[in-house]
Amino acid sequence: MPAATHPHPSPRQRERRPPAFAPWVWVFLLAIVQPLAASAMGLTISPQAQTCPREAIAAPALRPLPEQAAQRIADSQTAAGRHDVAWAWLGSPTLRYPHRALGSPTHAASVHALVRSRSGSWQVVELRLPLHRVYEDRVPRIVDIDRDGSEEIVLVEADALKGASLVVLGIEHSANGPAMVERARSAFAGSTFRWLNPVGVDDFDADGRPDLAMVLTPHIGGELQLLHYRPPALVPYARALDVSNHRMGDIEQALAVIVQGQGQRPTVVVPDMTLRALHALRWDAPGRWTELGDAMPLPDRIERLSPLQGGACATLANGSSLRVMLAP
Numbered sequence: 001m002p003a004a005t006h007p008h009p010s011p012r013q014r015e016r017r018p019p020a021f022a023p024w025v026w027v028f029l030l031a032i033v034q035p036l037a038a039s040a041m042g043l044t045i046s047p048q049a050q051t052c053p054r055e056a057i058a059a060p061a062l063r064p065l066p067e068q069a070a071q072r073i074a075d076s077q078t079a080a081g082r083h084d085v086a087w088a089w090l091g092s093p094t095l096r097y098p099h100r101a102l103g104s105p106t107h108a109a110s111v112h113a114l115v116r117s118r119s120g121s122w123q124v125v126e127l128r129l130p131l132h133r134v135y136e137d138r139v140p141r142i143v144d145i146d147r148d149g150s151e152e153i154v155l156v157e158a159d160a161l162k163g164a165s166l167v168v169l170g171i172e173h174s175a176n177g178p179a180m181v182e183r184a185r186s187a188f189a190g191s192t193f194r195w196l197n198p199v200g201v202d203d204f205d206a207d208g209r210p211d212l213a214m215v216l217t218p219h220i221g222g223e224l225q226l227l228h229y230r231p232p233a234l235v236p237y238a239r240a241l242d243v244s245n246h247r248m249g250d251i252e253q254a255l256a257v258i259v260q261g262q263g264q265r266p267t268v269v270v271p272d273m274t275l276r277a278l279h280a281l282r283w284d285a286p287g288r289w290t291e292l293g294d295a296m297p298l299p300d301r302i303e304r305l306s307p308l309q310g311g312a313c314a315t316l317a318n319g320s321s322l323r324v325m326l327a328p
Helices: 023-036 067-071
Strands: 043-048 083-094 107-116 121-130 134-135 141-143 152-161 163-174 179-185 196-202 211-216 222-232 235-239 259-262 265-271 275-285 289-290 303-307 311-316 319-324
Touching: 043 275, 067 083, 067 141, 083 121, 083 152, 107 152, 107 163, 107 179, 121 179, 141 196, 152 179, 152 196, 163 196, 163 211, 196 265, 259 303, 259 311, 259 319, 265 303, 265 319, 303 319
Parallel strands: 179 235
Antiparallel strands: 043 319, 083 107, 107 121, 107 134, 134 152, 141 152, 152 163, 163 179, 196 211, 211 222, 222 235, 259 265, 265 275, 275 289, 303 311, 311 319
């Protein structure tokens, strides 16, 4: 595996002495550069009149939402699947890990799912964590990572001493019926209250198998990681610095999107550590990051990134919306 590299620093981060051009040359350069102020090579940003959509249009649910889901933890979301996991939600609120990364010290001690058994019936299964761990998350993510027709659930789990880990749960069938089990996990963040925020799932290195993306410690020096799904582990193979997909204390976790360009590997669009500029990063052969332009400054802090065809819609703290697109 080629060694991971980091994106090149932006021009703002590099000290360079300007070339000694004549004054008329500077006037000419400013004239041709000014119209490109909202463009950085493969990334363009323009105002959008409509409010950014909160969610993509969902397909009809496999089954009605179970009554038990009403007992999910406050401010958390239910997630709907498309194959054998109809619904997933977080339950059993607890204060035993009082980290307020998501605004509240309350987290989930269990995860629940409505799954299809081998007989075709639907059953609610659950997985409860030991007393030193919680799910420090608000959004279960349902995806068939290994493409075997059975869906997995991706969550952020936190340990009282070792911090957060990205965990993949699956459904195992036996004579006793379906059960939720751990399939794979990433290394822990390292210490108490160290957190991570998932980005999504895609085949970032074009090997034919989906990978996971996350930002480790998004509040204190965020690192974008791409991870291979190699049960029982999630194995990082690429890292990039100066990124963040979360603001400390905010319930919103959707601050990065994955964009699939035509004939290209997936691109991760993610804010920098200030949440006031955007990176567009693609992992290209033979094992290096391609940044599709320098980090683009924005007029205000990013509060949410919603996926669009070919790009994203950015909601800013001032209430405005921006259309962020990758050049074809």
